[in-house]
Amino acid sequence: MLKEVVATMAGNVWKVVVNEGDQVETGTDVVILESMKMEIPVAAETNGTVKELKVNEGDFVNEGDVIAVIE
């Protein structure tokens, strides 16, 4: 089953914390977004493997954009 990790706010991707192929659990941080002097980690909401990372560090994302796909 595929599950998407989506941005909780608009901002820049400050850090990508995982790599494709990594095992993650619910609550594992996938990326850290940065916007207006605030950093917000975005965590996986399911256990699984990072199948695809859709963003790079420095990219701009809007709220709701897909950041990664977990399988």
Place this chain on the structure above:
Amino acid sequence: MFKSVLIANRGEIARRIIKTCKRMNIRTIAVYSEADAQSLHVKEADEAHLIGPARVNESYLNVDRIIEVAKESKAEAIHPGYGLLSENTDFAKRIQDEGITFVGPDSYAINQMGSKLTARQTMEKAGVPIIPGTNDPIPTAEEAKAFANKISYPVMLKASHGGGGIGMQIVNSDEELEKAFESNARRAEQFFGDGTMFIEKVIEDAHHIEIQLLADHHGNVLHLFDRECSIQRRHQKVIEEAPSPLITEETRQKMADAAIKAAKAIDYKNAGTIEFLVDENQNFYFLEMNTRLQVEHPVTEEITGVDLVEQQLKVAYGDELSLKQEDLLIQGHSIEARIYAEDPKTFFPSPGTITAISLPEDDFIRHDIAVEANYQVTPYYDPMIAKLIVKGNSREEAVANLKKALNHYKVEGIKTNIPLLNDIVDIQAFKEGNTRTSFIQEHILINK
């Protein structure tokens, strides 16, 4: 008076400073990043210079480039506004070395107050009450735990060089402290280049109340009364008012005296603010000094009739303060609401394009604002886009005026905290002036 002033800032505060400079016939020099090319402060200044890409490290914090522009444009003084370079010792010193006047205190005073730990020590020596806590850095989580157990939980863990709520956290147990110590030290290191930590006792049910000061180069130190700034989210202020509804006349006088003593202890010059925590028994404790103009300075201007930017420029030029303490009076009541581009429930930032904006207009309303329709709020800077300031003859009238004004304040295209502000003005505790620093937690978040 100076013939020209460079404003090393952006947004509403750059416009605010330009406004007073224009009234004083001072030539204004703006600086801007690539992201701010279309900003109002750029259009309104007599001249404007691009200083770099969007990110603050490459533009508004680029000391070399700002000094280069100041020299090229023959700026006689630099006003740093708040945030950015306003409390940067090296910047103040370097422009002074270039023969340009820094509109603010000297680098010694900034340095004394830049480290919260040094400030605590200085204030204790000067006889200003400080919050019980450590006067030396705490190097490890283990030692932090030992001290926390000695003064008993909850304790406030703080980064000595922190600011804007970053690097500080209330902790309730050994377990929480262990986690919080590492993460806050790391964040402080990242943001401020110094991860030194210390601990203070938590003052329960505290109000955040601060005293505005003005000091000249001739030995005069005045206070312009107090501001109550207790309504905060993420340790950042949301609503501020003057005067404080909590303190008695006696406390007001005692706090003003302590603030003046604090300024004199570091030979402070220019406008500055001493922040205190005040408990419900009117005990007050030094929190920190802001060695610059404050975001919430308009409420003081509204109740005293004093233009603080004008006073800053005059003091920096070397003039003696023409104001006298006995001439300063509290006239009416003023409240400021900060308009943030953020989700009103999660407080997450909400950058984007403002598609439409309509502002309330009335005699009792003042707008300090950086945006207009079609303005793009970028993710690079602080989420505060505007300040709504109202006045009334009494606090009750000011609160009613704030409610009226907020009802007609419309921003479309991005999320703002206006729904939160509307909620706050309807809460009985706010109407009664019962505004502790835990206000949003107690009255807003708990009901969600």
